Amino acid sequence: MIVMVSYGLWLSPDRFILFGLVLAIIVANPLNFIKDWSPFLLLLLSYEYLRGLVPHFNTHVHIYPLINADKLLFGGHIPTIDLQRWLYIPGRLHFYDFIFAVFYMLHFALPLIFGYVLWIRRRDKFRHFAIAILVLSYIGFATYYLYPAMPPWMAAEKGIIPPVYNIFNEAAAHFFRSGSLPSVYWLFNPNPVAAMPSLHAAYPMLVFLYLLKYFGKKSWPFFIYVFGVWFSIVYLGHHYVIDVVAGALYAAIVFYGIEYFFAWREKKRKVTKKIEQPA
Numbered sequence: 001m002i003v004m005v006s007y008g009l010w011l012s013p014d015r016f017i018l019f020g021l022v023l024a025i026i027v028a029n030p031l032n033f034i035k036d037w038s039p040f041l042l043l044l045l046s047y048e049y050l051r052g053l054v055p056h057f058n059t060h061v062h063i064y065p066l067i068n069a070d071k072l073l074f075g076g077h078i079p080t081i082d083l084q085r086w087l088y089i090p091g092r093l094h095f096y097d098f099i100f101a102v103f104y105m106l107h108f109a110l111p112l113i114f115g116y117v118l119w120i121r122r123r124d125k126f127r128h129f130a131i132a133i134l135v136l137s138y139i140g141f142a143t144y145y146l147y148p149a150m151p152p153w154m155a156a157e158k159g160i161i162p163p164v165y166n167i168f169n170e171a172a173a174h175f176f177r178s179g180s181l182p183s184v185y186w187l188f189n190p191n192p193v194a195a196m197p198s199l200h201a202a203y204p205m206l207v208f209l210y211l212l213k214y215f216g217k218k219s220w221p222f223f224i225y226v227f228g229v230w231f232s233i234v235y236l237g238h239h240y241v242i243d244v245v246a247g248a249l250y251a252a253i254v255f256y257g258i259e260y261f262f263a264w265r266e267k268k269r270k271v272t273k274k275i276e277q278p279a
Contacts, residue, residue: 028120036119040130047137051144051191061148061193063155069242080152081162083235088165100232101171103225107200110225114207122214129210132258136206136250140199149196153237164237198239201247204229209255 070078088097111133119126156164204226211219230248233239239247 061150063150066240070240079234080237098171101168103229103232111203136254144194148193151195168236195243197246197250198243200233201244202251205248205251
């Protein structure tokens, strides 16, 4: 992550293939890496491509339900507006603005890094996490298709809510530079109306749940990062709080659903094996 930020590299799935393969040559089996990761990364890239098509198929964008939900939760206030009023000075970035921008940038990088660590340490469990990330991503895509939702920054641009500053772009300009490692990721069109649910909130929550499952109570400090991401995406104007709540719920539902499926399948396998054994 330090290298990514220092050299202005966004760790997209295609770049991860290169870095992961090089690292696998050093610390693991590169053939196993290709076998285990290629289907996962290809499906993840396909999701990234598909999400950019949503605005072309469903142009009915939802605006006010998200705004009203946040106002209901916070006594008539919109947290993004209040947070920027309290913490941001136009034209002047503070150290925490850079921290929040980095949290936002790690959206894709952190699940990939965690998946890699899991693959190295507990390869048998990597498949659970990989499937969960894919299911979460495609359920998110389905929701974006059925319920396109406008984020705060866009609502502000259209004059629906008070102005929202693009703090992330200001901070990111200090990180990214021309001439960095090419990526096909930049050829994909982003989906600007993908506020609900927030996968920026869902991904770290899913990682946290798997950390708890595989590494126990010592994983709790990671929740500081999870909360940091949730705070960042609201402060930066990319999501409402209700989007964060929905993203966390999506992550929990997918986690328990996937783990229930694997437990059910393992139980069924043992029963079948027992029946097939000769008396």
